[in-house]
Amino acid sequence: MKKFLFSMFMLAGLSASAQEFKPFKVNVSVGYAKPFTSAASGGVLIAIEPKYGLSDHFDLGLRLESAFVARGVVTNGQTVTGDVGAFGSYMLTGTYLFGTGGIRPFLGIGAGAYSIGGAGTVVISQNGQPNQDITFVSDTKFGGLVRAGIKAGHFVAAVEYNAAPTTSNRLANTTINSENAYLGVKVGFDIGGGRK
Numbered sequence: 001m002k003k004f005l006f007s008m009f010m011l012a013g014l015s016a017s018a019q020e021f022k023p024f025k026v027n028v029s030v031g032y033a034k035p036f037t038s039a040a041s042g043g044v045l046i047a048i049e050p051k052y053g054l055s056d057h058f059d060l061g062l063r064l065e066s067a068f069v070a071r072g073v074v075t076n077g078q079t080v081t082g083d084v085g086a087f088g089s090y091m092l093t094g095t096y097l098f099g100t101g102g103i104r105p106f107l108g109i110g111a112g113a114y115s116i117g118g119a120g121t122v123v124i125s126q127n128g129q130p131n132q133d134i135t136f137v138s139d140t141k142f143g144g145l146v147r148a149g150i151k152a153g154h155f156v157a158a159v160e161y162n163a164a165p166t167t168s169n170r171l172a173n174t175t176i177n178s179e180n181a182y183l184g185v186k187v188g189f190d191i192g193g194g195r196k
Helices: 002-017
Strands: 024-035 041-053 058-075 078-097 103-116 121-124 132-135 139-152 155-163 167-171 174-178 182-192
Touching: 024 058, 024 155, 041 078, 041 182, 058 103, 058 182, 078 139
Parallel strands: none
Antiparallel strands: 024 041, 024 182, 041 058, 058 078, 058 174, 078 103, 103 139, 121 132, 139 155, 155 182, 167 174
């Protein structure tokens, strides 16, 4: 075990000494979130992501993001728009940056928890029965993301597909699904990082 720990510290020390870029940075971004459900409306998102560069090309990070959108539900093939709700996410991320110049494209993935807010209701009508108000369920589920973007100096622009899982409610004999996946388009900047 001691040999393993010693080897890991030596590897970390060698990789840090070979870097042209400062390893620690914090990304702050704002943008637009668009759910994939047809009746759901887009909204605003905000994110903060501390990152550590294991090399000049690979960053590990922790993305904390909130997206505020009008959720949509599907029941009996009919899509209904609900009130504005929030998605919170806590994702471990890995990002690969290409090149070493001033403008660097990147690709990344992430995995973690999506906290899906339960605020808001929708009105559902079924087969001539009286309308019923359905409250969205609040849930936390495991999901993932895929991202692509470009970094120019400290400026960052990205597009992210957020695979937030579907949540469901039951109304009598009907299942009401809320599809929560959304696309995030964001711009921001890195605090720290850059060339040594």
